[in-house]
Amino acid sequence: MFTKLRNKFLILNMSITSVVMVAAFAIIYFITYNNIHSENLKKLNSLSSGKQITIHSEEQNKLDASPSDKPIAITGVGLPADKEKETFSTLANFSLGDSLSFNIEVDADGRIWGINSFIALPDEAYYKAAETAWSDKKNNSTITLEGKQWQYTITPILMHVIISGQPYTSIEGKYQITFLDVTESKNTLLALLTTLLLVGLIMLFVIFIISLYFANRAIKPIAETWEKQKQFVADASHELKTPLTIINANYDALLANQNESIKSQIKWLDYIRIGSDRMAKLINDLLSLAKIEDVNLKAQKRPFNISNAINDVILSMEALVIEKGIKLRHAIEPDIIIKGDPERVKQVVTILFDNAVKYTNNNGQIDILLKKAKNKIIYSIKNSGKGIAKQDLPKVFDRFYRADPSRTQETGGYGLGLSIAKTIIDRLGGKINVTSVENECTTFTFTLGL
Structure with a gap:
């Protein structure tokens, strides 16, 4: 009985402790995850704040004089149509802190127009990155490239035209896909998760040992009280049995000598009185003890x-x-x-x-x-x-x-x-x-x- 009670206490304690621990570790993990994710988004937004081109009225006149069916070649924006499939690399400082990054310019069909990167990656990697990102078109998603995790975002390239001092904004028809290396962030989160799981298992084991120790200590006085109660009932029964035996024995002696006078059998009556007095004293003591312990x-x-x-x-x-x-x-x-x-x-x-x-x-x-x-x-x-x-x-x-x-x-x-x-x-x-x-x-x- 007491083993079952101890086990129930142990299970209840471990369940509550486990729930609290899991909740605490989950909060720690998600707070860290949100902080790292927010930091990565901030870096991505800083890198991909949208490529903007400003054209003044003089340039606009040139554009108006150009045949409309020819692609516009503006330095740093796109390539002529005859080099549409040619990839060029322009060294630029796309490193933010310790995180590596690069961006790829594509047209509305996802064809690459330019790559801005200082990372030594093969051309196939850039094509794969652009193809994967453009096909998914899920901003802030993550892809695996050359053994690293890259988070990307897609933003349109905006054209600002100033005519007679009045600004106009239009979408140039091209997009910029910015990639940020988040491998360290992922590794940090994985290491944190592994640490939390390991610490959690160790703590659960330690808490189990401690809980078992205190459960046994908590059950011990209950078990002792139960044993004392059983002993008390046994002792009380035994003590009550003695005077009752005296009373019954002397009562039988009186019945066996019914023709005798009361005076001649006074000793049997005295024995009965002694037995009843002893029993009354015991009962009074028990009642007094019960009243005091209430x-x-x-x-x-x-x-x-x-x-x-x-x-x-x-x-x-x-x-x-x-x-x-x-x-x-x-x-x-x-x-x-x-x-x-x-x-x-x-x-x-x-x-x-x-x-x-x-x-x-x-x-x-x-x-x-x-x-x-x-x-x-x-x-x-x-x-x-x-x-x-x-x-x-x-x-x-x-x-x-x-x-x-x-x-x-x-x-x-x-x-x-x-x-x-x-x-x-x-x-x-x-x-x-x-x-x-x-x-x-x-x-x-x-x-x-x-």
Whole structure:
């Protein structure tokens, strides 16, 4: 059951972590992609801002005098018709930053009119680039050429004509295809993607190990609580069984002697009374423990004199101390006022005092101390006696735990008192602990805030 619970916790944690990580890495990748893409577009736009030709009125007159069926030959724009298929190269500075670039001029049918490049590429590469770009006609697309990635854009070549000082713009019928080397950009994005995937896998593995560790730690107290609950039910059933057995056995004895007088069978009735009293005490302790542990029940805190409360408990237990011949010494600092639940605090003091009396050797000694230390009070009760073994100290506050089970019938305890005391102190925001030296003494100490 707990393995399944741990696995569900692990799966949930890994799922949430994976989604968050994928989202974060995706955002990082797409931000980087957009930045690089925008930078490349900016470079392309700078390189392909459109080839423009300015013709003044004098040149326009020459154009008007020229036969209209002949191609216009303007320096740097196109070639005469008889050299339409001839490719020429003009060295020009088409490098922007560290990125290589070139452009190709084509007519409306995609035929090359000119190549402006300083890159040593074979003519076939230029023809292939122009053919591929012109056939796709998708601006800002990418093609592969000579082992490199090239992004291109197609822009018309504009002609500005100035006649009598008035400008006119017309499309000259030719286009410029500008190519920009984006190989480094693609490699950068690929390297980033590879890095993110690698880092993501490593992080997922590390997170899985960490999650597994904390899942086991989270499940451990739940498993321990479950086991304690099972043990509690078993112990409670066992403890209730004993007085019930006593009652049933003595009831059977009474039935077997129905003709006897009540006076002659008084011992059976006494045994039944003892069994019922033990069962009532156990039930009351269980109800008290359940009530104290109710998380919805808030502790009632109010100022009260804890010195007087402890003195009252000592006076009420004095007869037991005298009966057992125990020497009692106490040092109670007077008139200490704390904020808490007086009835619960008195219950804790009573439990600890009763426990000390039960386990103090005959003619032994009990020392009680109450003092104020900074912003808290310290109460301790020390009794001489057999003490508690070192390995048993961590279990002292467990339910139904008794270090010396053989003394159960003698003391009449069920091992719930110290558990109740610890629960009360915890609810009041204090701390309780125990120290012991075997065959010498045992000391219980609790602290509460003022």
